[in-house]
Each structure stands twice: as C-alpha cells, then as structure tokens.
Amino acid sequence: MMRRTDRYRYPIIMTLLVVLQFTVRSHLGGDRVAPDFLLLALLIYTVRAEPGKSAAAGFVLGLLRDALTPASFGAGALAHTLVGFASSWAKAVFFAEHVFVKGCLFFAGVWIRNFIVLLVSGRLQGSQAAWELLVWSPLQSLTTALVGIAMLWFLRDWLQPRRSMA
Amino acid sequence: MAIGTDRDASRGDTLLFLACVGLSVAALSLPDQWRDPLAQALRQSVLAPFLILQRQTELLAAARYRYDAVVAQRDSAALAATFLPELRSENTRLRSLLGLSAKLGGGYVSAEILHQPEPTNPLSFVVSAGKKEGVRPLSAVVSPEGLVGLVASVDEHTSVVLSWAHPEFRASAIATDGSVVGIAAPHGAEGPNVWLLELQGVLYRQQVQVGTVIVTSGLGGIFPRGIPIGTVIGPAGEEKGWGRTYLVRPAIHPAELSHVMILTSARPAGSDLRNAFTLPTDSVAPGQVPP
Numbered sequence: 001m002m003r004r005t006d007r008y009r010y011p012i013i014m015t016l017l018v019v020l021q022f023t024v025r026s027h028l029g030g031d032r033v034a035p036d037f038l039l040l041a042l043l044i045y046t047v048r049a050e051p052g053k054s055a056a057a058g059f060v061l062g063l064l065r066d067a068l069t070p071a072s073f074g075a076g077a078l079a080h081t082l083v084g085f086a087s088s089w090a091k092a093v094f095f096a097e098h099v100f101v102k103g104c105l106f107f108a109g110v111w112i113r114n115f116i117v118l119l120v121s122g123r124l125q126g127s128q129a130a131w132e133l134l135v136w137s138p139l140q141s142l143t144t145a146l147v148g149i150a151m152l153w154f155l156r157d158w159l160q161p162r163r164s165m166a
Numbered sequence: 167m168a169i170g171t172d173r174d175a176s177r178g179d180t181l182l183f184l185a186c187v188g189l190s191v192a193a194l195s196l197p198d199q200w201r202d203p204l205a206q207a208l209r210q211s212v213l214a215p216f217l218i219l220q221r222q223t224e225l226l227a228a229a230r231y232r233y234d235a236v237v238a239q240r241d242s243a244a245l246a247a248t249f250l251p252e253l254r255s256e257n258t259r260l261r262s263l264l265g266l267s268a269k270l271g272g273g274y275v276s277a278e279i280l281h282q283p284e285p286t287n288p289l290s291f292v293v294s295a296g297k298k299e300g301v302r303p304l305s306a307v308v309s310p311e312g313l314v315g316l317v318a319s320v321d322e323h324t325s326v327v328l329s330w331a332h333p334e335f336r337a338s339a340i341a342t343d344g345s346v347v348g349i350a351a352p353h354g355a356e357g358p359n360v361w362l363l364e365l366q367g368v369l370y371r372q373q374v375q376v377g378t379v380i381v382t383s384g385l386g387g388i389f390p391r392g393i394p395i396g397t398v399i400g401p402a403g404e405e406k407g408w409g410r411t412y413l414v415r416p417a418i419h420p421a422e423l424s425h426v427m428i429l430t431s432a433r434p435a436g437s438d439l440r441n442a443f444t445l446p447t448d449s450v451a452p453g454q455v456p457p
Contacts, residue, residue, distance in 0.1 A: 022220040027227060031281040031421065052179030059186035063193065067208035068282050070318075070326055071290040073201050074194030081186040085179075114285055120194065121286055128361075132285045140283065 009158045010045075013151075017041035028143075032136040035144040036110055038065070042080065043109045043148070044159070046088040047102065058084025072121030079116035083109050099152050106148040110141035202319055209292070209321050217280060217324055221294040224278040228425070273431035274308075275299045279423055280324070288420040289332045293428070296323040300430045304388050307426050312394030312417025312443055313337065313382060314426050325428070329420040330363060330395070339365055339395055340383035342440065346374050347383060350395050353402065353413060363396050363414040374398050374412050381440060390429065392440035417443075 021037035028034040042061050046054035062080030066073045087109055114137040118129050152159055196204070209217065277295035281287060295301050297320050305317040307327050315329035328335055331352050339350040346368055353362040365380055378398040384391030396414040 018216070019219070022216045023223040025283075026220070026224065026281055031283065031287065032285070034283065036283045050176075050179055052176070052182035055179070055183040055186045059190060062190070064208060064213055065282065065284065066193065067205040067213060068280070068292055069284045069286055069290065070202065070205050071286040071332065072284060073205060074190055074192075074196065076284065077193050078187065078190035081183070081190050085183045085186075118285055136285065 013155060013158065014041050014045065017044075017151075032132075033139045033143060035147040036140060037144075037147070039080070039083075039110055039113060040106060040144055040148050040151070042084055043087055043106050044151075046084050047091050047105070049088055051085050051088040051092070054088035055081050055085035058082070072117055075117045075120040078120055079113045082116060083113045086112075099149055099156075102152060103145045103149040107141040107145040110144045111137050114140070205326075206319060206321055209324060217292070217294075220280050221278060221323070224280070224294065224424075228278065274427045274429050275301060276425060276427050277301075277325070278425055279327075279420075281424075288329060290318065290326055290328050291420065292324050293327055293426060294324060295428060296321045296325050298322055301325050301428050302430070306382075306389045306393065306429045308393055308429065308443075309418050309423055309426055310443065312396070313389065314418060314420060314423065316388060317428060327426070330416060331361065331420060337389055337395060338383040338385040339380045340391075341374065342379045342381055346372050346378070346380075348380075348412075350380060350382075350414065361416070361419060362399075363416050364402055365398065365412040365414050366409070368410040368412060370409055372410070374410075376400055380414055384438075390437060390439050392438040392442075394440075394443050 017037040017040055025034050025037060038061060042054075042058055045057055049057070058080035059077050061084075062077035065080070066076040069076065087105060091105065111133075115133060118132060193201075275295045277293040277299070280292045280294055282291065293307070301317055301320050303317055303320055307314040307316055307329075313330060315327050315332070315335065318326045318328045320326075330337070330350070333352060333354075335352055337350045338347075340347045346365075348365040348367045350363050351366055353364045365374070368374060376398055380395045380398060382389040382391060382393040382395060394417045396416040398412050399415045400413050402411040402413045
C-alpha cells in the first residue's frame with residue numbers, strides 16, 4: 001500500500017540524486033571511480049516499479065546520457081534499458097528487502113551497465129576494456145553501492161515501503 | 167509512485183521492454199547526420215539546465231583556486247609596482263606561470279570539461295564553452311602541455327570534443343626540427359601500448375630518435391603549427407618496407423584534464439605556437455644524442 005507521503009518523497013530523493021550527479025560528483029575523486037548517482041536513482045526506482053516502467057525509465061535515462069557521450073550513442077540507452085528491466089524483474093523474483101542485497105544489486109547494476117556499454121559501443125577492446133571492466137568499473141560499482149547503502153540507511157523511513165496491516 | 171504489488175513481468179511490461187530495446191538498437195544504428203542533431207537537441211533542451219548546473223558548479227570550484235591565484239597576482243603586481251622598471255618582466259613571468267604564453271596571446275577560450283562516468287568519456291567529452299563563447303566546429307583544443315583534440319560539434323554554451331584517443335582522430339605531424347613528417351593517430355586498443363599515439367607514414371630512410379618531440383605541422387588548416395602532440399618512445403612497426411611507424415607518448419591524457427583551451431581565431435599563415443607550450447622534460451633537442 002502506498003503511503004500518502006510517497007507522492008513527494010520519491011521525487012525529492014530522485015531530484016537530490018540528479019543534483020548530486022551534476023554538482024558533487026566531479027569533486028568525489030577520479031571520474032572513473034566516483035559514484036554514479038543517476039544510475040543509483042534508476043536502480044532505486046526499479047526496486048519499486050514494474051519491469052516495463054523500469055525499462056522505459058532506463059531507456060530515457062540512457063538516451064539522455066548518450067547525448068553527453070556521443071562516442072557511444074545508443075549503447076547507454078540499451079544498457080540502461082536492460083539494467084532497469086533486469087533489476088526490477090530480479091528484485092520482484094529473487095531479492096529480499098535487505099540493505100546488503102540491495103547494495104549487491106547496485107554494484108551489479110553499475111558493472112553490467114559498463115559492460116554492456118563497452119560491448120555494444122565497441123570503442124574499447126583488449127587490455128583497455130579489461131582494465132575498465134576489472135579495475136575501474138568495480139571501483140565505480142563499489143562507490144555507487146556504498147552511497148546507495150548509505151542512502152537506504154539514512155532515508156530508510158522514506159524509502160521503505162509500508163505494508164498495510166492485514 | 168505505485169508500489170508494484172504484482173511483480174511478474176506482464177505482457178505489457180515485456181512489450182514495453184522490447185520497444186525500448188528496439189528504440190535503443192535504432193539509436194545505435196543512426197547515421198552521424200541524424201545522430202548528432204538528435205544529441206544536440208537533447209543537450210540544448212532537456213539536458214541544458216543540468217549542464218548549466220554542472221558548469222556553474224565547476225566554475226564555483228575553480229573560483230576557489232582562482233581566488234588564490236588572483237591574490238598571488240595582486241600581491242605580485244603590488245610588489246612589482248614598487249619596482250616599476252621590472253614590471254614588464256614580472257608580468258611575463260606571471261603569464262608563464264599561468265601557462266599562458268605571450269605567443270598564444272588572445273584568440274582562445276578556456277573551458278571546463280564536464281566529465282561523465284562512461285568509460286568512453288576520454289574519447290569524446292563535453293566542454294563548457296560553445297557558440298556564444300566563439301567556439302566553432304573543428305577548432306583545436308589544447309592544454310598547456312599540448313594537443314587534446316578538436317571540436318566536433320558546437321551548441322549554444324557547450325561543445326563536444328573528440329580527443330586524440332578517438333579512433334577517427336588524425337593530425338598532420340612534424341618533428342620539432344622539421345626532419346620528420348607523418349600522421350599522428352591513436353595507436354589502438356590492443357596490447358600493452360594502449361593510450362598511445364602513432365606517428366604513421368614516416369619515410370623508411372628516416373630514423374626518428376627516441377625522445378623527439380612531435381608537434382602539429384599546420385598542414386590541413388585545422389591545427390596551427392607547433393602544438394606538441396607527444397614524444398617518440400620507439401618504433402611501432404614497419405609498413406611493408408615503404409614506411410615506418412613510431413609510438414608516441416601523448417603530451418597529455420584527456421582524463422587528467424579539468425580545463426582546456428579552445429583556439430578560436432585563425433592564426434596568421436606560418437605562425438608557430440611551439441614556444442607557447444611546455445615541452446616534455448624527457449625530450450631531446452634537435453641534433454642531440456638521446457641518453
């Protein structure tokens with residue numbers, strides 16, 4: 001059952017993450033390591049939304065990001081669509097309401113997104129791609145997951161779905 | 167937002183997912199002449215407020231550092247004013263400290279790089295200067311160390327830069343002493359020498375010393391002559407006996423940069439910008455034997 005306050009709590013959190021992406025992120029260390037707040041927002045959204053809506057949200061987010069990195073135009077849209085759909089579907093089928101499990105979901109989401117972008121764009125190959133997938137992407141996934149867990153912890157009252165009493 | 171009570175992927179969800187995948191594949195297949203206007207339209211509409219926000223944040227952060235520099239300049243200027251005959255030399259020293267050589271003079275726009283988290287970001291990236299600031303397509307993008315890339319497309323207040331690491335990047339190159347000419351291109355993504363450049367098309371009879379600094383030749387009209395591209399670190403292979411290819415360590419990696427300078431005005435014919443840049447410390451002078 002949706003709380004009445006959910007109507008504005010979620011947009012506030014999503015807006016906060018978007019603002020963090022475009023303000024704070026560039027000052028949180030290396031560009032390839034800093035947490036990806038936009039993907040985190042998508043993953044938090046997909047945890048509670050239906051798979052179809054999650055895929056659509058992923059597509060829109062990915063397309064917008066592709067406009068900022070034209071070297072891989074379309075790859076981001078495909079990657080975010082797949083990650084959004086898979087995250088929502090997997091959450092519905094497998095995952096329990098546990099912060100650590102959600103952290104693993106955030107980690108996997110970022111890494112898989114980067115993997116798909118690299119695979120589909122075909123711009124980086126060989127050892128270059130290996131470095132990205134085995135070093136930089138795991139680090140970015142880790143920082144994103146840590147930020148996600150911290151957000152879930154501090155905003156647990158806002159983000160936790162309140163079930164109606166049977 | 168509704169909490170999903172029925173979390174099974176329904177037929178509607180599946181259809182929506184497939185539609186999104188189809189649109190993504192269509193976006194991947196778009197030709198350049200459709201893709202670039204679409205990306206430009208997105209940057210100038212939906213993304214414009216966010217890019218402005220990011221640019222203002224970068225400016226704010228840079229302002230903190232610039233404040234210290236300005237205070238230092240003011241103090242230096244005050245000190246120099248007490249020694250008026252030395253004012254000109256003091257000014258020159260400050261300009262060189264700031265990396266702005268007198269030879270570069272005007273005709274450039276400084277811009278912040280709006281880094282994105284995608285792994286392909288070093289290949290092409292968005293900078294915070296556009297048409298309004300005087301940037302035009304195919305303008306050279308440089309840093310105090312040397313060549314960074316060129317402007318691929320221009321929006322109102324932002325531009326997309328193709329760095330030297332982009333597979334389609336090419337620049338006409340020449341050794342600083344003019345002894346060797348060739349084409350500078352990315353070395354590729356295979357093997358241990360990633361993120362290096364190649365000097366292609368060097369005549370077979372010409373040997374290039376390790377440590378030779380390669381600069382832009384000025385041919386083609388895109389890059390002015392004399393922008394450092396990198397330093398030769400060894401041969402990369404031979405082209406069927408007709409030419410040689412050398413590996414070149416780039417003057418600067420795009421990921422290391424936060425700010426760049428975009429050359430906006432056409433330079434007079436024959437102008438040479440070599441003195442405007444900091445040459446690599448391990449380079450050898452023309453005629454000098456490398457260690």
